[in-house]
Amino acid sequence: MSRGWHNWDPRYLKLAYLALGVGAVAYPFLANTYWIDVANFFGIYVLLGLSLNIIVGYVGLFNLGQAAFYAVGAYSTAILNTAFHIPVLWLLPLSGLLAALMGYLISRPILHLRGDYLCIVTIGFGEIMRITLNNNPFGLTGGPNGIMGIARPEILGFRLFQPHHYYYFIWLIVLLTVIALKRLENSRIGRAWHYIREDELAAAAMGIDVNRMKLLAFMLGAGLAGVAGNIYATKMTVIAPESFSFWESVVMFTIVVLGGPGSIPGVVVGTLCMVVLPELFREFAKARMLVFGLAMILMMIFRPEGLWPARRYREEIRSAKEELPAGQKPETLSGA
Amino acid sequence: MAMLAVENLHVSYGHVHALKGITFELKEGEILALLGANGAGKSTTLRAISGLVAPRAGRILFAGKDLGKVPAHEIVRMGVAHAPEGRRVFATLTVEENLILGGYSRGRDRKGLEETRRQVYELFPRLYERRRQLAGTLSGGEQQMLSIGRALMAAPRLLLLDEPSLGLAPLLVREIFQTIKEINARGVTILLVEQNARAALRLAHRGVVLEAGRMVLAGSARELLGDERVKKAYLGEK
Numbered sequence: 001m002s003r004g005w006h007n008w009d010p011r012y013l014k015l016a017y018l019a020l021g022v023g024a025v026a027y028p029f030l031a032n033t034y035w036i037d038v039a040n041f042f043g044i045y046v047l048l049g050l051s052l053n054i055i056v057g058y059v060g061l062f063n064l065g066q067a068a069f070y071a072v073g074a075y076s077t078a079i080l081n082t083a084f085h086i087p088v089l090w091l092l093p094l095s096g097l098l099a100a101l102m103g104y105l106i107s108r109p110i111l112h113l114r115g116d117y118l119c120i121v122t123i124g125f126g127e128i129m130r131i132t133l134n135n136n137p138f139g140l141t142g143g144p145n146g147i148m149g150i151a152r153p154e155i156l157g158f159r160l161f162q163p164h165h166y167y168y169f170i171w172l173i174v175l176l177t178v179i180a181l182k183r184l185e186n187s188r189i190g191r192a193w194h195y196i197r198e199d200e201l202a203a204a205a206m207g208i209d210v211n212r213m214k215l216l217a218f219m220l221g222a223g224l225a226g227v228a229g230n231i232y233a234t235k236m237t238v239i240a241p242e243s244f245s246f247w248e249s250v251v252m253f254t255i256v257v258l259g260g261p262g263s264i265p266g267v268v269v270g271t272l273c274m275v276v277l278p279e280l281f282r283e284f285a286k287a288r289m290l291v292f293g294l295a296m297i298l299m300m301i302f303r304p305e306g307l308w309p310a311r312r313y314r315e316e317i318r319s320a321k322e323e324l325p326a327g328q329k330p331e332t333l334s335g336a
Numbered sequence: 337m338a339m340l341a342v343e344n345l346h347v348s349y350g351h352v353h354a355l356k357g358i359t360f361e362l363k364e365g366e367i368l369a370l371l372g373a374n375g376a377g378k379s380t381t382l383r384a385i386s387g388l389v390a391p392r393a394g395r396i397l398f399a400g401k402d403l404g405k406v407p408a409h410e411i412v413r414m415g416v417a418h419a420p421e422g423r424r425v426f427a428t429l430t431v432e433e434n435l436i437l438g439g440y441s442r443g444r445d446r447k448g449l450e451e452t453r454r455q456v457y458e459l460f461p462r463l464y465e466r467r468r469q470l471a472g473t474l475s476g477g478e479q480q481m482l483s484i485g486r487a488l489m490a491a492p493r494l495l496l497l498d499e500p501s502l503g504l505a506p507l508l509v510r511e512i513f514q515t516i517k518e519i520n521a522r523g524v525t526i527l528l529v530e531q532n533a534r535a536a537l538r539l540a541h542r543g544v545v546l547e548a549g550r551m552v553l554a555g556s557a558r559e560l561l562g563d564e565r566v567k568k569a570y571l572g573e574k
Contacts, residue, residue: 188440195426195437202424205386207412207441207490 024171028164036163038279040235043170044228045275048248049255049267050177051224056253057262057310058190059217060197062119065126066252068106069222071133071244072099073229078147078239079140088234089153092227099226100219107218111211126249133241146240150233166235173231177224178264185264193217197262251275258299260306269308337400339364339525340385340494345394347377347384354380356549357394362494367516367526369536369557371570372546378529379421381546382496385527386418387411398494412441417492421499421529423483427472431463434471434482438489448491455522456485459515477508484515494525501532513539533570537561545570 028036052066073095080086080094110121136143153160153169160169184190192213195203204210233239251274259270273295278288299307338361347355355377362368370378383389385396387408396403403411412418417438426434435456439449457464460481466474471482480500487495500516501509513535520526530536537543543560545553553560560566 191437192440195440198426198428199424201388202420202426203437204388204408205412205418205420205424206437206486207409209407209409 028167033163036167038276040163040166040170042271042276043167043174044232044235045251045255045271046174046268047170047177047228047231048225048252049259049271050174050181050264051221051228052252053256053262053264053267054181054217054221054224056256057260057266058185058193058197059214060261061214061217062115063122063218063221064119064246064249064253065106065122065124065129066221066225067244067246067248068126068129069099069103069225070229070232070248071129071241072102072222073226074233074239074244075133075141075147075229076226077230077233078150081151082147082149085151087154088151088230089155092153092230095230096223096227099229100223102226103218103220103222104215106222107215111214111218123246123249126246130241130244130246133244141241144241146238146243148238150237150239152237153234160234170231170235173227181264189213189216194262254296258296258307260309263306263308263310266306266308266310270306273307338362338397339366339399340527341395341397342381342385343395343397345381345384345396346392347380347389348392349389354549355384355391358546358549358551360544360551360554362525362527364493364525365520365523366542367520367528367540369533369540369543370527370529370546371531371533371536371543371560371566373569374531375548376546377549378546379498380549382418382420382498382527382529385411386416386496388418409441412490412492415491415493416496417487417490417494418496419483419487419498419500421502423476423479425471425474425479425482425486428470430468430470431474431482432467434486435463435489438486439491441490449489452489452491456488459488459518460485477504477512480504480508480512481515484512484519488519488524492524494527495519496527496529498529499531500528501530501535509535533566534561 027039031039048066048070051069052063055061055063055066076095076098077088077091080091081088086094106122106125110118113121133141133146134144141147155169160166192203192208195206195208196210196213200210232243236243255267255270255274257270258273259266259268281288281291284291340362342358342360345355345358346353358377358381360368370381372378380389384391385398385403387403387406387410391404398411398414398416401414403414406414426437429437432453435453436449439445439452442449457467462478463481463485466478471479474482480502484495484497484500487497497516500512504512509532516526516528517539528536528540537557537560540557542556543554544551545560545566553563553566555563561571
C-alpha cells in the first residue's frame with residue numbers, strides 16, 4: 001500500500017491543494033469570458049455529477065432520470081421567481097427541498113426494484129417530466145418555449161450577472177458540497193450506504209434500515225440536483241424543456257461511471273472528460289459521438305473501475321495480491 | 337415462556353410454497369438444530385425469523401412479541417442476529433470494519449461495542465491476527481468465523497446460524513462447532529441450521545427435521561441420533 005495520491009507525503013498534498021486553490025481563484029483573471037463560462041458549466045455539472053453519485057455511486061441504485069430533479073429545481077425557481085418575485089437566492093434551498101420531495105415521491109414506490117428494472121422506471125420518469133414540461137400544465141411551465149426573465153441572485157445588494165461572478169458563486173457551492181459529502185461519506189449514513197451497495201441482504205441482517213437509507217439517498221441526490229437546477233436557471237435566465245432531456249441524464253450517469261462510482265475526485269475528472277474536453281475539440285464536433293463511443297469501449301476494457309476510483313474499488317482489485325502475508329497465496333473460496 | 341416460538345409458519349416465494357406449516361419452540365439457553373436436505377426450508381425458516389422474508393401465515397413470537405410485521409432492522413435491535421448462509425462477509429472491508437458493521441444496530445454505545453469486539457477476538461483469535469486484512473482475502477473458515485463474530489457484535493440473545501460448516505475442512509468444522517458451544521455457554525441461545533446432521537446433533541440439545549417444507553421429526557438430540565429414519569436419511573448409516 002504505497003501508491004496513490006492519498007499516500008503522498010501530507011506536505012506535498014497540502015501544497016498541491018494550495019496550488020489548486022490559488023489557480024482556481026486566479027482563473028477568471030487569466031481566462032477570457034468564454035472559458036470562464038466553460039468553467040461555470042464545469043461547476044454545474046460537477047454538482048449534478050455529485051448529486052447522482054449519491055444515488056448511483058454510494059448506494060448503487062441505477063438512476064437514468066436524474067435530469068428530472070434538475071428540472072424540478074430549475075422550474076420551481078423559474079415559476080416562483082417570475083410569478084411571485086421571490087428572490088432567487090431564497091429559492092436556492094427551497095428548490096432543493098422541492099426536488100428532494102419529488103425524489104421522495106418518485107423513489108418511494110419503486111425502491112424495491114433492482115438494477116436494470118429501477119433504471120427503466122427512472123428513464124420513464126425522466127421522460128414523463130420532460131413531456132409534462134413541454135405540455136405547459138396549468139400554464140405554469142410555458143411549454144416548449146419555457147420560462148423567460150428569471151432574476152439574478154443578489155447577495156447583500158450585490159447582483160451576480162457577469163460570468164466571473166457566477167464562477168465564484170458556483171465553485172463556492174461546489175466546495176461546500178464537497179466538504180459536506182466528504183463528511184457524509186464517513187458518517188453512519190455513508191457507511192450504511194456502502195454496506196447496502198456491497199450486499200443488501202447482509203446489510204439488512206445487520207440491522208440497517210435498507211429502505212430508509214435508499215430513500216434518504218434519493219432525496220439527497222434529488223435535492224442537490226434541484227440546487228444545481230436553481231443555479232442553472234438564474235445563470236441562463238431562460239429555461240426550456242430541452243435542457244432537461246434524457247441526454248442530460250445520460251451525461252450525468254456517464255460522469256459518475258467514467259470517473260469511478262462513489263468517488264468525489266472521480267466525479268470531477270468525469271465531468272472534465274464529459275463537459276470540458278468536448279469544448280477543447282470543437283473542430284471535431286462532427287466526430288464527437290464517434291470519439292466518445294470509442295473512449296467508452298477503451299475504458300471498459302482497460303479501466304473498468306473508473307478514471308479516479310473510490311479507495312474501496314481500488315483496494316478490491318489490488319488487495320488480493322498486496323494484503324496477504326509474504327509467501328501465502330490467495331485462497332479460492334467456495335461460495336464466497 | 338419460550339424465547340422463540342414458531343407457530344404454523346408458512347412462507348412462499350411467488351408460487352413456490354417453501355414452508356408449509358412449521359411449529360417449534362426454543363427455550364432460553366438452548367441450542368436447537370434444524371436439519372433437513374437441500375430445499376427442505378431450513379434457511380427460509382431463519383430468514384422468516386430475522387424478517388428477511390415475510391411469512392404468509394402463522395406467527396413468530398420472540399420473547400412473547402409477534403415479529404410478523406416487524407422490519408428486519410428492528411428485529412436485530414430486539415436481540416436476534418443472523419449469520420446468513422454463504423457467510424456474506426463484506427469482501428472489500430477489513431475484518432475489523434466488518435465487526436464494526438455488525439454492531440451497527442447498537443448505535444453509539446462505544447464502550448459496549450469495544451467490549452463485545454474484545455470478546456469476539458477472544459473467541460476467534462484468528463480474527464484478531466487478521467483484523468486489518470480485507471475479508472475477501474480470508475479463507476473459507478476464517479470468513480465463517482467473521483460471519484459469526486459479526487452477528488455476535490449485535491449482542492444478540494438469539495443467534496441464527498445458517499450452515500456454519502458449509503465448504504469447510506473437517507478439522508475446521510470441529511473448531512467452529514467448539515466455538516459455537518462456547519458462545520452458547522456464555523448465554524446466547526442458538527438456532528443452528530445444518531446439513532452435517534451428526535455434528536449438529538452432537539452439539540445441540542434438541543433437533544427438528546424438515547422435509548419439503550414440513551416438519552417430520554422433532555425430539556431431543558439423543559433421540560434423533562438414535563432414530564432409525566434419521567440414521568438412514570441423514571447420518572449415512574444402514
